[in-house]
Amino acid sequence: MLLIKNGRVIDPASGTDARMDVLLDGDRIAAVGPNLTAASAEIVDAGAWVVAPGFIDLHCHLREPGDETSETIASGTRAAARGGFTAVCPMPNTRPVNDSAAVTRFILDRAAAAGAVRIWPIGAVSAGSRGEQLAEIAGMKEAGIVAVSDDGHPVASAKLLRQAMEYCAPLGLPVIDHCEEPSLFAGAVMREGPSSARLGLSGMPAATESIAVARDIQVAGLTQARLHVAHLSAANSLEMVREAKRRGLGVTCEVTPHHFTLTDEDVHYDTRFKVNPPIGSREDREALVAGLADGTVDAIATDHAPHEAPRKEVEFDRASFGMTGFETALALALSELYHSGRVGLARVVELFTTGPACVLGKTRRLARGEPADLTLFSLDHAWTFHAADSASLSRNSPFDGRAFRGAPMMTIVVGRIVFRR
Amino acid sequence: MTFERLRHLLGIEPLPAEQISFLLDQARPFQQIQRHPLKKLATLRGKSVVLAFFEPSTRTRISFGAAAARLGADTMAFQAESSSLKKGESLADTAWTLEAMKPDCIVMRHAASGAAQFVSERVGIPVVNAGDGLHEHPTQALLDALTIRDRRGSLENLEITILGDIVHSRVARSNVHLLSKFGARITLCGPAMWVPREMESLAPGVRRCFSIDEALRGAEVVMALRVQQERMNEPGLPREDYIRLYQLTPARLALARPGALVLHPGPMNRGLEIDPAVADGPQSCVLEQVTNGVAVRMALLYLLIGGPGGLEDLPHAPD
Structure with a gap:
């Protein structure tokens, strides 16, 4: 048994924000309330910390199977635990692609053997993510996937998206789309704008994303099924999601910490900033923060995308897209959203917990009988992120060397402490 | 210093x-x-x-x-x-x-x-x-500046027109930065897809213009950029239209200030971005550029x- 004493318990599902104790017994929460005692329990003094339901990351890349020099399920989930995440959703763009029950089972077997946190795999929409025929989605659902996506690529056609959404609705799986118009994306390496013009780098306009978001929302209207927009980065896309929600469509979206923190002016020729969708303009960043505050955005997701050094230590044009994100996500949310006064603390917690859970049709509560997954964090802990000390096998973070206020302090998964700062 | x-x-x-x-x-x-x-x-x-x-x-x-x-x-x-x-x-x-x-x-x-x-x-x-x-392409901008300074005596506050495929040109970027630092007013002129709005934010004093006549009026220095043949394969820009709208011809050059300098970073496509009569004319500085x-x-x-x-x-x- 584990007794967490005197923490500031924030449970978005019940609207709780109060100093209380939480008692864990085995894999479940045994009690939540003031002045709990348990003679045999290990005591955790959480007096300086926030105690929240376990954080969920809807979007990450663990690179196993196929690219184990960049990341493995073991290293990636250790990094996730250090970031306060208790469950992470790896995208299916591994080698082989997670487009069959066999690959899903392989991932979950590896997770059971070596994973530090829970893995909720995302399956491919189409076989091989090639955009032609539907993957073995029902089989993967049986094996344990929580959503489908052809991430890395957009769902190739409106017809395929329609089929996937209609097919997945009774299976209870959301379709997650990487929204991108291929003809505007081709050859581009960053967001089009004054910075790309100055650097002489080929840019893609914000419309590369928003054109695809518009298509997808039309298909969501047609099918009345669940659509989740991955790593939304542009103000126009966000406005369309806001409007779709107003119309009552089942459209949700996620935003990454790098998109709500950085702007295209930060890019220069530093390949650690090369990511897709690319970092947007100042106006986009402002719009994303507003969307995080007002509820338009459903979740903060990391899009943790590790790359071994040879793929990043090259010319900007040739570098791979993507950056690591697990270990800096909460600290960025606290500094950019909470400490800046833009987003309240309960809302920040929601974006990491009930928000992503809801996207997957799950609940997330800090209450008796619920799974013993908890994230304990400090609002004020001063620390500096060093990519070299990361649990990830890769070092491609633009936040290397950045000083933070606030950090995950303890991550508890299935009643076990998997990370302690 | x-x-x-x-x-x-x-x-x-x-x-x-x-x-x-x-x-x-x-x-x-x-x-x-x-x-x-x-x-x-x-x-x-x-x-x-x-x-x-x-x-x-x-x-x-x-x-x-x-x-x-x-x-x-x-x-x-x-x-x-x-x-x-x-x-x-x-x-x-x-x-x-x-x-x-x-x-x-x-x-x-x-x-x-x-x-x-x-x-x-x-x-x-x-x-x-x-x-x-x-x-x-910084040494190109330096040799262009040297050529202009020799001919005009000063680099300060010039009226410059750069013609052609601006967005794909490192020569244009270096020249815009250099000349702007000396107070130039720079007009970028070419087909719209080659002169995106963002290029105006490259440096102070830069504007874009899609009419070559308007762009040349009052110019003291005209830089014609090489049109890369492979860009002609991109959608939407027939070679004939480029010549019709943007080739630097003697008649168009006459709209610039008398004695305006003509620069080209080379190699030239005679008959595409520049009329041979301009390339070989008295206002052309092309070979001086090479020596400089x-x-x-x-x-x-x-x-x-x-x-x-x-x-x-x-x-x-x-x-």
């Missing part, structure tokens, strides 16, 4: 105007040497310069080669066709390999924007950017890898 000693030349954008003027001043004695029957100095004897051209080039490579040779330096040439790049070596490994041959300077051209900066961050010797992707290119590159190599002093230790260059 208020600026730092130049360690690399990666682009014009970060250089203060005073440093650009200083570089141009330093080129003057080397311009005079170009007119001498015996052009070879011993100033850089024993030094060596790598000419690393990852992208094919004839004129820039020969110009840097001539500049190094006339200063007495040895050159080691490296060309894309014969490079280990084809064997899959990374740019970082190539840079370290070249550095291990102990040259004093790397002059490089590369198809990727930022490539010269990438190499400069990894080697301990000066790097000269001889063109990186669409980003900058050698002088500017001599001055640059001298400043980067020459002796610790200024020009005092140069042998006297008679007027």
Whole structure:
């Protein structure tokens, strides 16, 4: 048994924000309330910390199977635990692609053997993510996937998206789309704008994303099924999601910490900033923060995308897209959203917990009988992120060397402490 | 001088105007040497310069080669066709390999924007950017500035018109940065997809214009850029239309100020971006640009890898 004493318990599902104790017994929460005692329990003094339901990351890349020099399920989930995440959703763009029950089972077997946190795999929409025929989605659902996506690529056609959404609705799986118009994306390496013009780098306009978001929302209207927009980065896309929600469509979206923190002016020729969708303009960043505050955005997701050094230590044009994100996500949310006064603390917690859970049709509560997954964090802990000390096998973070206020302090998964700062 | 000693030349954008003027001043004695029957100095004897051209080039490579040779330096040439790049070596490994041959300077051209900066961050010797992707071609802007200053007496507050494929041009970017630092009003003119709005934010005093007549009116310097044939394959721009709308012809040049200078970075597509009558006409500075290119590159190599002093230790260059 584990007794967490005197923490500031924030449970978005019940609207709780109060100093209380939480008692864990085995894999479940045994009690939540003031002045709990348990003679045999290990005591955790959480007096300086926030105690929240376990954080969920809807979007990450663990690179196993196929690219184990960049990341493995073991290293990636250790990094996730250090970031306060208790469950992470790896995208299916591994080698082989997670487009069959066999690959899903392989991932979950590896997770059971070596994973530090829970893995909720995302399956491919189409076989091989090639955009032609539907993957073995029902089989993967049986094996344990929580959503489908052809991430890395957009769902190739409106017809395929329609089929996937209609097919997945009774299976209870959301379709997650990487929204991108291929003809505007081709050859581009960053967001089009004054910075790309100055650097002489080929840019893609914000419309590369928003054109695809518009298509997808039309298909969501047609099918009345669940659509989740991955790593939304542009103000126009966000406005369309806001409007779709107003119309009552089942459209949700996620935003990454790098998109709500950085702007295209930060890019220069530093390949650690090369990511897709690319970092947007100042106006986009402002719009994303507003969307995080007002509820338009459903979740903060990391899009943790590790790359071994040879793929990043090259010319900007040739570098791979993507950056690591697990270990800096909460600290960025606290500094950019909470400490800046833009987003309240309960809302920040929601974006990491009930928000992503809801996207997957799950609940997330800090209450008796619920799974013993908890994230304990400090609002004020001063620390500096060093990519070299990361649990990830890769070092491609633009936040290397950045000083933070606030950090995950303890991550508890299935009643076990998997990370302690 | 208020600026730092130049360690690399990666682009014009970060250089203060005073440093650009200083570089141009330093080129003057080397311009005079170009007119001498015996052009070879011993100033850089024993030094060596790598000419690393990852992208094919004839004129820039020969110009840097001539500049190094006339200063007495040895050159080691490296060309894309014969490079280990084809064997899959990374740019970082190539840079370290070249550095291990102990040259004093790397002059490089590369198809990727930022490539010269990438190499400069990894080697301990000066790097000269001889063109990186669409980003900058700083020695071209310096030789253009030298040519303009010689002809007009000053670089200050000029009316400049740049014609053609602006967005894909490193020459345009370097020239915009350089001339803007001297107060130029710069008009960028070409088909809309080649002159995106963002180019106006490159530097102060830049505007775009899609009418060549309007763009040329009042211009003191007209720069025609090379239209790359492969760009003509992109959707939406027939060659005939480019000629109709944007070719620099004698009639159009007449709209500029009398005696306006015509520059072209070469190689020219006669009959495409420029009418042969303009290319060969009295206002054309094209061959002067080439001659000045050698002088500017001599001055640059001298400043980067020459002796610790200024020009005092140069042998006297008679007027």
